[in-house]
Amino acid sequence: MTDVRIRPATPEDLDAVPAFWKVAAEGTSISDDRGGVERLVARDPEALILAESGGDLVGTVIAGFDGWRCHLYRLAVHPDRRRQGIASALLGAAEERFVRLGGRRADAMVLTRNEIAHGAWDAAGYEPEEQWRRWVKPLTD
Numbered sequence: 001m002t003d004v005r006i007r008p009a010t011p012e013d014l015d016a017v018p019a020f021w022k023v024a025a026e027g028t029s030i031s032d033d034r035g036g037v038e039r040l041v042a043r044d045p046e047a048l049i050l051a052e053s054g055g056d057l058v059g060t061v062i063a064g065f066d067g068w069r070c071h072l073y074r075l076a077v078h079p080d081r082r083r084q085g086i087a088s089a090l091l092g093a094a095e096e097r098f099v100r101l102g103g104r105r106a107d108a109m110v111l112t113r114n115e116i117a118h119g120a121w122d123a124a125g126y127e128p129e130e131q132w133r134r135w136v137k138p139l140t141d
Contacts, residue, residue: 006093009048020057025076026114049093051086059086063094070103
């Protein structure tokens with residue numbers, strides 16, 4: 001893992017991130033496009049954390065903090081680079097960010113069907129809270 005650098009995204013990453021998610025992330029969202037990433041980076045420049053190796057994007061996590069709760073989204077590692085500690089390094093950076101901002105508990109959005117992710121989250125010390133259900137409403141067509 002010594003060849004991996006963890007850093008916040010920059011405006012230069014706006015095209016690479018959605019393309020990376022098509023390869024490495026499970027499921028899609030209406031905000032998984034350049035405009036969505038651009039708004040995220042403009043609003044909170046440290047929220048999108050990237051892992052890169054040899055100039056290539058190999059992992060991402062969004063570490064959003066709204067002043068009340070710490071939310072994790074889009075933890076993704078390139079399929080060829082999984083099980084090498086990249087997800088752990090990304091989560092470590094996200095958790096450090098949360099602590100620095102005064103956060104006290106992190107939660108993660110994880111698809112029920114994504115069994116591979118369940119193992120990664122469990123290994124990182126996260127537990128499912130089955131009593132909660134996510135309710136969504138698209139705000140645009």
